[in-house]
Amino acid sequence: MKMAPSQQVQRRLLDWYEEHRRDLPWRKSQDPYLIWISEVMLQQTTVKAVIPFYEKFVKRFPSVKHLAQADLSEIYEYWAGLGYYSRARNLHAASKTLAQQGFPQSYLQLLELPGFGPYTARAVSSLAFSENVGVLDGNVIRFLCRYHNLGIEWWEQKNRSPLQELADLWVQNTNSSITNQALMEMGATVCTPQNPSCMICPLQKSCNARTANRVTELPLKKPRKMKQIWLWEAQILKKKDKIAYLENTYAPFLSGKLIFPGSTKRMAQPPKVYDYKHNITHHEIYVKLKSDKKIGNLKRSKLQWYSNNEIKKIHPVSLLQKALDVLNKA
Numbered sequence: 001m002k003m004a005p006s007q008q009v010q011r012r013l014l015d016w017y018e019e020h021r022r023d024l025p026w027r028k029s030q031d032p033y034l035i036w037i038s039e040v041m042l043q044q045t046t047v048k049a050v051i052p053f054y055e056k057f058v059k060r061f062p063s064v065k066h067l068a069q070a071d072l073s074e075i076y077e078y079w080a081g082l083g084y085y086s087r088a089r090n091l092h093a094a095s096k097t098l099a100q101q102g103f104p105q106s107y108l109q110l111l112e113l114p115g116f117g118p119y120t121a122r123a124v125s126s127l128a129f130s131e132n133v134g135v136l137d138g139n140v141i142r143f144l145c146r147y148h149n150l151g152i153e154w155w156e157q158k159n160r161s162p163l164q165e166l167a168d169l170w171v172q173n174t175n176s177s178i179t180n181q182a183l184m185e186m187g188a189t190v191c192t193p194q195n196p197s198c199m200i201c202p203l204q205k206s207c208n209a210r211t212a213n214r215v216t217e218l219p220l221k222k223p224r225k226m227k228q229i230w231l232w233e234a235q236i237l238k239k240k241d242k243i244a245y246l247e248n249t250y251a252p253f254l255s256g257k258l259i260f261p262g263s264t265k266r267m268a269q270p271p272k273v274y275d276y277k278h279n280i281t282h283h284e285i286y287v288k289l290k291s292d293k294k295i296g297n298l299k300r301s302k303l304q305w306y307s308n309n310e311i312k313k314i315h316p317v318s319l320l321q322k323a324l325d326v327l328n329k330a
C-alpha cells in the first residue's frame with residue numbers, strides 16, 4: 001500500500017491548512033499536556049461539544065501537576081457530561097507519572113502510560129514534539145481511503161499497519177505536527193463522511209477516488225455489531241442512606257466495575273416489564289430494580305456501601321445514575 005504523496009501535494013495540503021484552519025483553543029500552544037487533554041476529549045464527541053468542557057477543565061487543572069494533585073472525585077466532576085469515566089481515571093493515573101518525569105517525546109514511551117493507545121500516543125508525540133509519525137483517527141482514515149482509492153476493511157486489525165505506514169508517508173519530510181493537523185482538518189471539514197466538498201478540495205486533481213468515481217462508496221462501511229438484549233435484575237439493598245454495590249463479575253457489561261448485586265439474562269425479545277432501559281455499546285439493557293431486602297447467597301464481605309452522593313463522585317456511570325433517579329422518584 002506504499003503510495004507516498006508528492007511534495008507538491010503535501011505543499012498544497014499545508015497551504016490550504018494555513019489559510020483555512022479553525023481557530024481552536026488547544027491549537028494556541030504546543031503544550032503536550034493541553035494537546036493530550038484535548039485529544040482524549042475529542043475521542044468522545046465533536047469539536048463543538050468539547051470546547052466548553054476543555055476550557056473549564058484546563059482552567060481548573062492548568063498543568064499536569066495540578067491534575068496529578070487533584071482528587072479523582074473532583075476530576076470526575078469536571079468530566080461529567082463527557083461519559084467514558086475510565087478515560088478520566090486514566091488521565092489521573094498517567095498524570096502522576098508525567099508530573100514527576102515530564103512528558104516523553106516518543107510515542108513508544110507514551111504508549112506505556114495508562115490510557116495512551118496508538119492514537120493518543122502518536123497525536124501527543126507528533127503534535128507537541130513533531131515526532132515523525134502519522135496520526136490515524138477516523139477523519140484521517142476516511143481521507144486516506146478516498147484519496148488513495150482504498151476499498152479495504154479499514155476496521156480490521158490486519159489493515160491497520162498498512163494504513164499507519166501510509167499515514168507515516170504523508171508526514172515524511174514535513175513538520176509532522178502541522179501535517180497531521182492538516183490531514184485531520186481535511187477529514188473534519190472538507191472530506192466529510194456525508195457530502196464531501198470535492199469541488200473546493202485542494203487535492204481534488206490528484207484524488208484517486210474522485211478519478212475512479214468512487215467517492216460515495218469509500219471508505220467501506222463497517223458492519224454493525226448485532227445488539228444483544230439483556231435483562232438485568234438489580235438488587236437494591238439499603239442500609240440507612242447507603243446502597244450496596246459489588247465489583248461486577250456476573251454481568252457482561254461494565255466488567256470489573258461497581259454495580260448493584262443481581263443477575264442477568266440474555267433475552268430474545270425485550271421484556272414487557274422493566275423500570276428503565278439503557279444502552280452500553282452493543283448491549284441493550286432492560287433493568288428491573290428489586291428491593292426485597294433479601295441478601296440471598298450473597299457474601300456480605302463482597303458488598304461495598306455508598307450513599308448516592310458518594311457513588312456519583314467515585315463511580316459516575318449513567319446506568320447506575322438512572323437507577324438512583326428511579327428510586328428517588330418512587
Ligand code: SF4
Pocket residue numbers: 143146147190191192196197198199201202203204207208209210215
Ligand atoms: S476530492 Fe473529495 S474525496 Fe477526494 S480528498 Fe478531496 S474531498 Fe475527499
